[in-house]
Amino acid sequence: MSTTSRTREDIAKELTGIFHNVFDDDRIVLSDSMTAADIPEWDSLNHINLVVATEQHFEIKFKTSEVAKMANVGEFIEAIASKLQR
Amino acid sequence: MAPNSIVYLFGFLPVVLVVYLTLDRYGFDRIRLIALLIASCVYYSFSNPRLLLLLLFSIALNFLIGRKLTREAELSDIGSSGWLWIGVGGNLALLGYFKYANFLLTTLNQVFGTTYLIQAVLLPIGISFFTFMQLAYLVDAYNGQAARYSALEYILFVSFFPYVLSGPIVTHREVIPQFSKKRSAVTLWEDFGVGSALFFIGLFKKVILADGVSDYSTPVFNAVSHGMSLSFFESWFGALAYTAQLYFDFSGYTDMAIGAARLFGITLPTNFNSPFKASSIIEFWSRWHMTLTRFLTNYIYNPIVLQVVRSRSAARKAVIQKGVGTFGAFFAIVAYPTLLTMFISGLWHGAGWTFIAFGFLHGIYLAINHGWRMWRKTRGDATTEVSWVGRALGRFLTFVGVVVSFVFFRADSLSTACRLLKGMFLGHGISLAHSVSSHWPRIAQKLGDYHIVFEGFTYTPLVQTLFWITACYFLVWGCPNSQQWLGYFRPVLGSVKPAFPAECAWRPTISWAIVLGFIVTMALWGVIGIARPVGFLYFKF
Numbered sequence: 213m214s215t216t217s218r219t220r221e222d223i224a225k226e227l228t229g230i231f232h233n234v235f236d237d238d239r240i241v242l243s244d245s246m247t248a249a250d251i252p253e254w255d256s257l258n259h260i261n262l263v264v265a266t267e268q269h270f271e272i273k274f275k276t277s278e279v280a281k282m283a284n285v286g287e288f289i290e291a292i293a294s295k296l297q298r
Numbered sequence: 299m300a301p302n303s304i305v306y307l308f309g310f311l312p313v314v315l316v317v318y319l320t321l322d323r324y325g326f327d328r329i330r331l332i333a334l335l336i337a338s339c340v341y342y343s344f345s346n347p348r349l350l351l352l353l354l355f356s357i358a359l360n361f362l363i364g365r366k367l368t369r370e371a372e373l374s375d376i377g378s379s380g381w382l383w384i385g386v387g388g389n390l391a392l393l394g395y396f397k398y399a400n401f402l403l404t405t406l407n408q409v410f411g412t413t414y415l416i417q418a419v420l421l422p423i424g425i426s427f428f429t430f431m432q433l434a435y436l437v438d439a440y441n442g443q444a445a446r447y448s449a450l451e452y453i454l455f456v457s458f459f460p461y462v463l464s465g466p467i468v469t470h471r472e473v474i475p476q477f478s479k480k481r482s483a484v485t486l487w488e489d490f491g492v493g494s495a496l497f498f499i500g501l502f503k504k505v506i507l508a509d510g511v512s513d514y515s516t517p518v519f520n521a522v523s524h525g526m527s528l529s530f531f532e533s534w535f536g537a538l539a540y541t542a543q544l545y546f547d548f549s550g551y552t553d554m555a556i557g558a559a560r561l562f563g564i565t566l567p568t569n570f571n572s573p574f575k576a577s578s579i580i581e582f583w584s585r586w587h588m589t590l591t592r593f594l595t596n597y598i599y600n601p602i603v604l605q606v607v608r609s610r611s612a613a614r615k616a617v618i619q620k621g622v623g624t625f626g627a628f629f630a631i632v633a634y635p636t637l638l639t640m641f642i643s644g645l646w647h648g649a650g651w652t653f654i655a656f657g658f659l660h661g662i663y664l665a666i667n668h669g670w671r672m673w674r675k676t677r678g679d680a681t682t683e684v685s686w687v688g689r690a691l692g693r694f695l696t697f698v699g700v701v702v703s704f705v706f707f708r709a710d711s712l713s714t715a716c717r718l719l720k721g722m723f724l725g726h727g728i729s730l731a732h733s734v735s736s737h738w739p740r741i742a743q744k745l746g747d748y749h750i751v752f753e754g755f756t757y758t759p760l761v762q763t764l765f766w767i768t769a770c771y772f773l774v775w776g777c778p779n780s781q782q783w784l785g786y787f788r789p790v791l792g793s794v795k796p797a798f799p800a801e802c803a804w805r806p807t808i809s810w811a812i813v814l815g816f817i818v819t820m821a822l823w824g825v826i827g828i829a830r831p832v833g834f835l836y837f838k839f
Contacts, residue, residue, distance in 0.1 A: 236620040245793070248584075255580050256595055257618065257632060257668060260603045264611065275376070277441035279604065280434075280596035281471075298375075 218296060223289050230265045234258060244286030266292060299344035300833060301460075301554050302504050302825060310341065315561055322481070331450055331477060334458070334562065341459035342424070349422045352392070353457060356425075359388050360432040361452045364439040371442030382440040386433060393429045396422055401649035424463040426646055426839050428456050430593050435470050437597055447474055460558035464551050464836040466569040467589040472791055476564050485563070492787045493560030495804065498818045499780045500553025504834065505824030507773070508547035511766045515540035515708070522718045523710050529729035532755055533721030535763050540708050541701050542770035545573070547835045548587070553780050556790060567592075568790040572779045574771075577684075577692035579663040579699060590646075594639050602635040621675035632668045637661035647707070647839050652715060656706040663699050729753045731760060778802055 218226075224242060232238045235253050248254040254262075263279055266272075266288070272295040274282075282288045299306050314337040321330035343350035363385040367377030396419055403414055438444040447455070451474050461468060481489065518536025522528060528536070549570040556566045573586035583591050610617050616627040623631070637658070644657015684692070702719065709715035720726060728750045735742035735752035742752055755763070778797035781789040783804050785796025797803040804810050 234620070247793075253621070253671075255668075255671075256599060257603070258621075260600060260607055261618070263600075263604065264607050264617075267608075268611070275441040275443075276597065276601050276604075277438040277443035279600050280438075281443065 218293075220289060220293060223292050223296075226269065227266065227285070227288060227292070230262065230269055234261050234265055242285045244284065244289070246285040247283060262288075270296065272296065299341050300837075301551070301558065302501055302834075304825060307501075307822075307825060310337075311558065311561075318562060319486075327478070328450070331454060335450065335454045338454065338457040338459040338462065342457060342462055345423070346420070349420070352396075352422050352425075353428065353462075354453075356389070356392060356428060356432065357453050357456050360385060360436060360456075361449060363388075364432075364435055364444065364452075365446070367436065367439035368442075368444050368446055371440065375442055377440040377442070379440070382436060385436045389429050389433055389436075393425060395419065396425055398645075398649045421838070423837055427465045427467055428462065430467050430590075430646075431456060431469070434467075434593060434597055438470070444470060445474075451477055458559065458564070460555040460562075460564075461566065464548075464555070464834060464839070465587075465589055466552060466555065466566050467593050468566060472567060473564060479563060481563050488787060489560050489563050491806070492784055492789055493557045495557070495784060495814055496553050496560065496780060496789060497557030498814070498821050499783075500550045500555075500557060501821040501825070502817045503546040503550030503553060505828065505830070506820050507770060508543050508545075508550055508835075509824070509828070509830050511539050511546070511770055512543045514763045514766055515543050519708055519710075519714070519718070522721075523714045525717075527717060527726045528721045529726050529751075529753075530721060530724055531728065531730075533718050533726070535755075535767065537701050537705050537718065537722060538767050538771075539763070541704050542767065542774070544704060544707070544835055545570075545774065546770065549780075551834045551836060560789075565788065565791050568781060568792060568794070570779065571781070572774070574697055574700070574774050575693065576696050577689045579660070579667045579696050582696050582700060583660075583664070590643070594643055598642060599635055599639040602638065603631060606630050606635065618672065621672055623672060628669060628672060632672075633665040636664045636668065640664060651712050652706045652709055655712060655715070656703050659703045659706065663703075727751065729755070731755065 228240070228242050231240050231242060235251065235258065237253075240251065248259065263274060263282070267274060270292055272292070274291065274295070278291050278295075282291050299310060301307075301311075314334070317333055317337075318330055321333055339350055339354075342353055363381055366381055367385075370377040370381075399419055406412065407414055435444060447470065452470075454477060455468075455470055455474050456462070458473070515536050518528065518532060519540065522533075522536075552569040556569075559566050567589055569587060569589050571585040571588065573582055576582035576585050607617055610627070610630065616624040618627050618631055638661075640657045640661030641654065642657070643660070644653045644655070647653045647656065702722075705718050705722075706712075706715045709718065730745070730750060730752050732752055732754045734745075778785075781794050782797040783802070785794045785803050786805070788794070804814075
């Protein structure tokens with residue numbers, strides 16, 4: 213949990229770990245366009261688990277509308293990146 | 299003005315389109331949007347001009363507050379919560395007065411035996427839709443996630459005629475940037491092709507399928523409403539016919555809305571994705587009225603669950619991890635938010651106990667579905683790999699659950715719904731056609747021992763009913779949906795998997811032109827030849 217600036221690749225890598233943990237599946241390979249439709253267990257509840265796990269890992273807190281925008285993996289990474297920049 | 303009325307099809311839509319394209323052609327970028335705005339106002343005020351004032355008042359209120367919140371958020375990351383609550387309160391007050399005041403007062407009168415009356419409040423058409431769209435905008439503005447829009451852009455975003463009456467519930471983010479988009483000649487023709495194809499598919503769904511099959515649902519619900527107790531098959535025919543009617547009516551409206559918007563170069567989000575192909579109720583809601591689900595998830599369910607999970611984590615209470623959790627965690631994180639959200643969803647559809655029952659029932663379904671997933675996970679079953687038998691069973695159960703919930707959705711009272719459901723679940727016995735007993739008396743005698751009678755199907759002529767129900771569900775289960783069919787031409791926002799095999803997807807070929815020509819002819823014949831009253835089921839909401 214370093215506070216130094218991370219690249220987009222760093223964030224994607226760390227996010228992959230979060231996905232593996234939340235879905236209990238190490239085979240998941242993330243891509244920007246990946247949505248809930250691509251992972252059967254990515255339902256409304258696991259979406260929140262992803263958000264909370266991301267918040268805890270990066271020590272950030274998302275607002276309602278930011279969570280609303282995080283519909284695919286690319287948007288997840290964008291949201292994290294814009295939070296870390298502040 | 300209903301989009302399946304003659305005045306819309308042969309007057310309003312072609313005229314507006316020609317004016318718009320002409321202005322577009324000669325580069326009057328701002329004037330073409332003003333023309334679209336005027337057209338939208340004419341469209342909305344067509345049935346009752348006074349309601350336009352309400353729409354414009356609601357838009358003005360939200361625009362001014364939203365702009366203030368956006369400015370504040372630009373300066374300090376977030377808007378002032380005072381203005382947010384004034385905005386949310388204002389929207390809910392308008393919605394509450396116009397939609398729920400009568401219901402509340404009637405209920406209070408029943409409880410306290412009083413006889414207070416207020417003047418009958420006319421339900422402004424589309425109020426549920428434009429209220430939700432703008433609530434989402436206000437929250438986004440408050441959170442610093444809304445751009446500064448011009449008044450013209452914002453008013454057009456809310457009042458745009460293809461969706462103002464019944465959705466899809468679009469977001470400012472996905473629609474407003476498209477208004478200023480310039481189209482090349484190629485895009486223009488593609489938009490015209492895809493837009494009109496979708497539009498006529500929707501019109502066909504409405505005037506041929508939904509209106510056609512309604513002949514077999516309406517008499518059943520009317521009979522039960524008048525106190526009749528119908529037998530097993532009649533009850534199921536009525537409920538199945540209504541389920542098909544609602545689907546084709548609403549998804550038909552949606553296709554027409556998406557198609558009409560596309561003629562003007564605006565691509566809208568998906569609203570239906572073959573909902574009855576869902577193999578769980580969780581999946582059903584990700585395929586049925588998807589833009590409503592998106593709103594409810596983003597602005598009601600997620601904030602509640604986030605709040606609960608964050609506070610439970612902070613207090614080191616149990617949460618649900620890797621799909622496994624305690625009963626307390628299940629109740630706090632899954633059951634309570636789900637029930638509350640679906641209760642609101644039910645109430646959103648209409649002011650009445652039947653809609654509350656509808657929402658509550660789906661809340662229970664969803665909670666059970668989540669509970670089932672957790673239980674399987676706890677047992678160590680792999681939830682991702684389900685056999686085809688499991689999927690088929692899931693699809694069957696989901697469908698039956700949905701049909702049962704739609705009985706509440708359609709019935710005029712809870713007692714009507716319960717009486718029909720009693721018939722569906724064998725409470726009023728089984729009746730078969732008269733001819734069975736005259737042709738096969740011995741079989742009839744045997745069946746008679748099991749309390750099966752041969753009194754026929756009073757409310758539903760058998761052959762026609764079976765024909766319509768079979769035809770509708772063949773289209774529902776055996777065919778690609780409209781956006782899959784047009785999948786190679788980006789019919790909606792977001793990714794679409796085109797129909798498979800590729801021969802089943804639309805291409806600009808002679809044979810597909812004949813198919814589409816047939817659909818257009820049938821749809822227009824439905825409008826002019828059959829000429830039923832034009833309302834859509836979702837205009838009530």
